[in-house]
Amino acid sequence: xKIISVNVDRYxxxxxxxxxxxxxxxxxxxxxxxxxxxxxxCSTSALGGxxxxxxxxxxxxxxxxxxxxxxxxxxxxxxxxxxxRRGGDGIMRNAIAAVDFALWDIxxxxxxxxxxxxxxxxxxxVPTYANCAHHLPVDQLAExxxxxxxxxxxxxxxxxTRSFVTLAEATARVQAVREAIGPDVRLxxxxx
Numbered sequence: 001x002k003i004i005s006v007n008v009d010r011y012x013x014x015x016x017x018x019x020x021x022x023x024x025x026x027x028x029x030x031x032x033x034x035x036x037x038x039x040x041x042c043s044t045s046a047l048g049g050x051x052x053x054x055x056x057x058x059x060x061x062x063x064x065x066x067x068x069x070x071x072x073x074x075x076x077x078x079x080x081x082x083x084x085r086r087g088g089d090g091i092m093r094n095a096i097a098a099v100d101f102a103l104w105d106i107x108x109x110x111x112x113x114x115x116x117x118x119x120x121x122x123x124x125x126v127p128t129y130a131n132c133a134h135h136l137p138v139d140q141l142a143e144x145x146x147x148x149x150x151x152x153x154x155x156x157x158x159x160x161t162r163s164f165v166t167l168a169e170a171t172a173r174v175q176a177v178r179e180a181i182g183p184d185v186r187l188x189x190x191x192x
Contacts, residue, residue, distance in 0.1 A: 040101025155186035
């Protein structure tokens with residue numbers, strides 16, 4: 001089996017701010033000569049979508065075309081190591097991940113197995129958390145966090161990034177959210 005094409009489709013939320021992360025989804029289709037297409041994706045801001053599309057179609061696709069898509073480890077290393085030093089960080093890592101998802105999808109489809117089986121199994125329960133990393137004032141953030149708990153979430157993450165808020169603001173956010181959600185809900189702070 002060989003990869004014959006790599007295609008990218010982009011879907012943008014027209015109502016989102018173009019710089020908001022997650023306002024665009026980049027969907028990658030990797031097609032094999034056995035007519036199996038794997039689908040992968042990543043999210044970005046609308047400003048990053050064209051960069052991801054270019055990285056995938058002009059840098060990654062030529063590296064992996066004519067390779068066996070089932071060789072996921074080999075292809076991941078090939079994509080990562082072909083880049084300049086530190087090139088595998090940031091947006092390039094998102095591009096590699098989207099293609100890697102598609103390769104795993106092909107691998108599963110080729111043997112008629114879900115990817116979770118290829119990765120070693122499943123769980124009865126999967127721990128989740130609500131992403132409460134909203135750009136909201138402290139009081140509104142606490143209110144939003146409480147609403148997530150009211151809808152059943154037992155864990156959540158808020159943003160405390162230094163480039164987003166000061167240390168004092170981050171501390172106030174943690175205190176307000178903790179008070180709003182109570183002591184039994186797991187609280188994580190993303191400081192990037």
